[in-house]
Amino acid sequence: MQCRSCGTEIADKAIVCYRCGAGTTDPVRRPAPIARHRSSLVPAFIAMLALIAGALYLGQVSETTANPEQWRMAAGGLLAAAIFVLVVRLIQRRRR
Numbered sequence: 001m002q003c004r005s006c007g008t009e010i011a012d013k014a015i016v017c018y019r020c021g022a023g024t025t026d027p028v029r030r031p032a033p034i035a036r037h038r039s040s041l042v043p044a045f046i047a048m049l050a051l052i053a054g055a056l057y058l059g060q061v062s063e064t065t066a067n068p069e070q071w072r073m074a075a076g077g078l079l080a081a082a083i084f085v086l087v088v089r090l091i092q093r094r095r096r
């Protein structure tokens with residue numbers, strides 16, 4: 001058979017052309033497309049859950065502490081961070 005790239009006569013069983021190195025057949029396995037949006041959402045959700053868990057914990061602590069306002073502010077900050085992470089992720093996903 002002839003090389004598809006350079007036209008050199010090569011053996012029928014050859015996998016690549018000995019002259020130019022071009023493959024004689026199409027690659028059987030094409031590289032799998034990377035599932036980007038799926039993998040990128042997982043750490044965001046884990047971070048969000050951790051932040052919500054932290055906020056709930058701080059909310060519990062605020063019930064038993066002498067200065068609950070400070071703890072509630074910290075909990076609110078964590079919740080805001082969790083919502084921020086979620087919103088950013090959703091916006092990024094929609095753009096793709």
Ligand SMILES: [Zn+2]
Nearest residue numbers: 003006017020
């Ligand atoms: Zn060739």
